[in-house]
Amino acid sequence: MDAPLIGLTTYRQRAAWGVWDARADLLPTEYAASVEAAGGVPLLLPPVAAPGAATRVVARIDALVVSGGADVDPAAYGAEPHPETAAWQPDRDEWELSLLTAAAEVGLPVLGICRGMQLMAVHAGGTLDQHTPDLVGHAQHSPGGDAYGSIEVRTAEGSRLAGLVGATAEVSCHHHQSVATHPGFTAVARAEDGTLEAMEATGDRYCLAVQWHPETRLEIGLMAGLVAAAREHAAS
Template sequence: MGGAPVVGLTTYREVAAWGVWNARADLLPTEYAASVEAAGGVPLLLPPVASPGAAARVVSRIDALVVSGGADVDPDRYGARPHARTAGWRPDRDSWELALLDAADEAGLPVLGICRGMQLMAVHAGGSLDQHTPDLVGHETHSPGGDAYGSIDVATETGSRLAALVGASVEVSCHHHQSVASHPGFTAVARAADGTVEAMEAAGDRWRLAVQWHPETRVEIGLMAGLVAAAREHAATGGR
């Protein structure tokens, strides 16, 4: 693929079954890597690493970062007590991804957050989360349960980077019971009909965007194409 930019994708660390094995594994749904490849990038999976300095070393070798979906963020990270429905947070993953975001800021790396990734980016910026969105909106459409995705329409903000990539409105697949309550340094650029913030982006030349939905499940080429283009520019200008 020649000079195709390398896009790092954070991963789950879970017990998984394949073949004759049932063991802890570092994994990510294939759609993430497939969507990066379809947009012209080279995907690189980034499992949690505890070693000091590892995040900076990784960021120096990639051209963009995707903070992927997954479990709830530890409420202690934003000074809250756990809601009864908040569960399963992964301290190792929280620490790793926050360190990656620190290093990405230092390097000026393009970043895309997806679902949990958007929530973690808000927390990294000093924001907070609503821990159970159905309490606020009165329905379960954002996460119907099990392995099903909700299908919702979101309206994007005119003039935003997101709107340029996906249009004025878009139907998306979502699977989240939490959502972003506050997001210092970011502007809300998409909302669902019930008012839930569905995307945010940072002002300025650096590409930092996050969506609450799962674009990889529909291979939404607009978002990944935008990230890969930003990654290519980052690499070309010596950002690495």
């Protein structure tokens, strides 16, 4: 079977490269590299406003990764912005929420990464804690700047996640927000301070989200699981 096509949602913001300084659609290379290393073909999915675009895209890919990025608009879950909540992008929120709706309708495999996990919770009717340091008393989950925090997570025995990464894992994280409520999903990993670090849907569909950044360490377990699910979806 041909390598499955894995859609990756992207940023849309100002960026500089070569002689250019302009708005761009972009994503760190680690995302595409991790998909390719796991046997998939990456396809970048910038925000699209056209009606029905998400349905058409989902019909042409074999799995979806909702990538990391800026804070989710608090209005999407009925909250006022915390002073530390900033730089949300309504066009990206709307696009990714539409992709998640279209994916659910056809049983498309989905992996959420960091912001992607938060958006998946919001899509399901859940809410976010807008500034995790307020709850845990430290900034280890996001040390600042372009640095990743390094934390240990413990997974739930018998979960899909545990089967992919093991009972414990040392992971890279960069988030100041976290999931508070997650209807329809089961909590399957937590940090030592109690922060929810992963959730998955019940049933056979690969619908899993992690608060950390597996692409930065080429954690093949998670992406290999997604690619395997994408092959099954394509075959069906």
